Amino acid sequence: TKTRKSIAAGFDYIFSGFSHIDDDFYEELEEVLVMADLGVHTTEAIIEELKEKVKEQHIKEPAQCKALLVESIKAQMSVDEHAYDFENETSVILVIGVNGVGKTTSVGKLAGQYKKAGKKVLIAAADTFRAAATEQLGEWANRAGVDMVAGQEGSDPAAVVFDAIASAKARRADILLCDTAGRLHNKKNLMEELRKINRIIDKEFPQAHRETLIVLDGTTGQNALSQARQFKEVADITGIVLTKLDGTAKGGIAIAIQAELGVPVKYIGVGEKIDDLQKFDSDAFVDALFTTGTPEGGDEND
């Protein structure tokens, strides 16, 4: 796509267009990283580290510099080998995030994947607030071929989760996926509500593995850091679902979040269909963000 190509082209350009590593080179690199939503702080940290390595290893060629940078980001973003163990345990997966990022859709996609893998899956419709949230999730439950527990519009979401846990136990479900309402992280009362849902799960289902996924929109800029930081205060976040990565080069903010908060990306959303969810692959992600990979690259940005 156009944007993906343009960022990648910029990236390739600075490594092939510069004959040696100087201030201009680093300035161009800064531009590329900031344009990929890594943010000023993470960008500066990355460049500082790179400068040191370049000195230490006596690197003279921009091309070598590129490999160094890409490898270090890949290593930083790589997912722990036990990151998906919960998929094979009795698990409660709580899905949280700000408004419109793709929580409900991701719950539907995950349900579809787990079901396909032979799991018994149950969905809790704990967004009792947004108009037609339950109808929307109900359609996803249909598509995935799994059952859903819901409450009345305006009812207490914690009560829905409570009921869903009882139901999950009774049916011996392998995985209970809880969709929640979108909430901005600076809204105290809504964050308290999340804390309450958390307590209910801990209390009612202590034997289950707890997985808490924060959904981040890949288009989001620096605010995603604030989101991750503040959701982390009320919930024990175990991973990120980075959505809307289809089409354009986005999601660079995940690098900043991993660097600052150590929360790994576990899944990515790449479309609106049920199969458009993938396990995170740090190599593919970094390559897609920073290197053209395909010979078609080289579109300009403006």
Added chain:
Amino acid sequence: MAFESLSEKLQNVFKNLRSKGRLTEADVKTALKEVKMALLEADVNFKVVKQFINSVTERAIGQDVMTSLTPGQMVIKIVNEEMISLMGSETTQIDLKPANEITVILMAGLQGAGKTTTTAKIAGKLKQKGRKPLLVACDIYRPAAIEQLEINGKKQDVPVFSMGDKNNPVNIAKAAIEHAKTNGFNVVILDTAGRLHVDEDMMQELENIKAAVDVHQTLLVVDAMTGQDAVNVAKTFNERIGIDGVILTKMDGDTRGGAALSIKAVTGKPILYVGMGEKLSDLEQFYPDRMASRILGMGDVLTLIEKA
């Protein structure tokens, strides 16, 4: 909060800028370095920041420093003025045809930006003004999109026109306008599906709607938390379908909303409203000056300067 530390940083910069009289290049450069960082942290597009900093630098060097200000503050004053003029200096109203004609408004934007919610919010505002709005469900893709619009319409006591999800949006839009004509509605608001600007088929769909019906206002709904890609989104929507105004949603969060500046810079189109919450009454006028200080993240510094 990040905002305060930025202000502190700037105060420190100010302290170190001692020269009086005219702004020197060194003064300007030092102060603008912090401003550049602030704008990037606020998600203003890198290229827009570069252009902006260049034009401020040009304007600021050699200017007389007001006696009440330090050179650093003087630079910020110029930055602020330039920001406001870039953002558009006054609040703009949504353009409507006379009440005896039908005004068609098309809502467009990326997935999850807030189109459906904003559609209902705008309908409420127009109703208050004595208009008779009709909401139209042109999103045939998202699960329960129609129900969502219907529930919101009911809350606002505004009728919703829908033909299910088996008709194409062009036909739905055409039929809705016929329906409006025969039933005395004078504003028709088309809620469309979310789409990526790089999705060729979906962008074509909007072009088809605009070719088939006489859309008076095309409003781009943008999430205030959008990052660097906001320029590409706004530019592509504007080039492909032409936009008349922008609505910035989720401004009740703690985002600095730098996307607003990027969008304004690349499209030149006014920001009409800001979404300030999930309730259907949470839609406010857009004030360029408030937005400027929010993006700069230094409201307190600006208050200082305004007093000077």
